[in-house]
Every structure is written in structure tokens, then in C-alpha cells.
Amino acid sequence: MSSLRDDTATAGVGPQPAGRERPGWLAPVSLGLVVAGLIVSAYLTFEHFTANATLACSIGGVVDCAKVTTSAWSTFMGVPVALLGLLFFVALLGLCWPSTWHRRERWLDPARLGWVTIGLGMALYLVWAELYRIHAICLWCTAVHVLTFLLWIVVLFGQILSGPAGEVTADARSD
Numbered sequence: 001m002s003s004l005r006d007d008t009a010t011a012g013v014g015p016q017p018a019g020r021e022r023p024g025w026l027a028p029v030s031l032g033l034v035v036a037g038l039i040v041s042a043y044l045t046f047e048h049f050t051a052n053a054t055l056a057c058s059i060g061g062v063v064d065c066a067k068v069t070t071s072a073w074s075t076f077m078g079v080p081v082a083l084l085g086l087l088f089f090v091a092l093l094g095l096c097w098p099s100t101w102h103r104r105e106r107w108l109d110p111a112r113l114g115w116v117t118i119g120l121g122m123a124l125y126l127v128w129a130e131l132y133r134i135h136a137i138c139l140w141c142t143a144v145h146v147l148t149f150l151l152w153i154v155v156l157f158g159q160i161l162s163g164p165a166g167e168v169t170a171d172a173r174s175d
Contacts, residue, residue, distance in 0.1 A: 044082035068138035
């Protein structure tokens, strides 16, 4: 029996050595976090383009969503940060879809971990901006930052627990 799986759907991607099975909790937990991030990011994007018409958050004091979402820091290279967050979660939806977790193409694990690491870096940058430049916190933004951090942990541990793509475990070598 061969230890290679030849179920790749992408042209140019060769057979992948079978690694350990992914933990059962990985796909539903990551998908749940992505969907939650999509919802909050969609709300923040809507608020950005409607001038915070229905923004449900405190105004004034340390917690002031309007101050954060209308600051100069609410855009990155001319693009609304909320829209970037929405696009980030849309891409993660594909990378964290349950059937995608079961595919073993070599590029998927590094792409998933790399993408969520970029998102975490952006979240840390935005937290810094809130604390040290804007001097206000947006609870909706904080929800996105926390979801991104949790996704990073889930993806990282999922990759650690299942081994890197392409790893041949002792069980697979003995086949």
C-alpha cells in the first residue's frame, strides 16, 4: 500500500505524502471564527460607507467606536480597514472551509498560516494605533482583533497537531 495520496485537484501539484489526520474540532472551530469575523467585518464595512449611521458603541471616553472608525487610521493606503478585514475573512472562508482542511496540497497549510499571520500583524498594528495614536478603543474592532488572534492560535495548533503538509509519519512509512 502506498503512503502517497493522489487526490489533488490543482494542476501542477504532485501527490502528497499522507500526514496525520486533522483534529476533528479544527474545521468547525475555525469556520465558526471566520463566520463571526465576516459578520463583524461586514458590519464595520457597512458603517464605514454609511458614515457610522447606526454604529452601536459608546461615544466619548476611552471606548469610542466613532472616534476610531472615523480617524485617519481607519484607512490603510487609501482603503478602508473595515473592507480589508472583510476581504481577509472572505479569503479565510475558503482556506478554512471544512473540505479544504482535509486536502493535503503542499501550499494550503503555509498559505493558511501565512494569511492568518498577516491578519494578526495587521490587528496588532491597529491595536497599537488605537492605544497610542487615537487614544480610544472600538469594541467592534476589538472583536475582530480577538477573532483574528483566536484564528491564528487555532490554525497554528491545527498545523502543529497534524504535522506540516507533506510530512510522512511513521505509520505512513510502514505501509
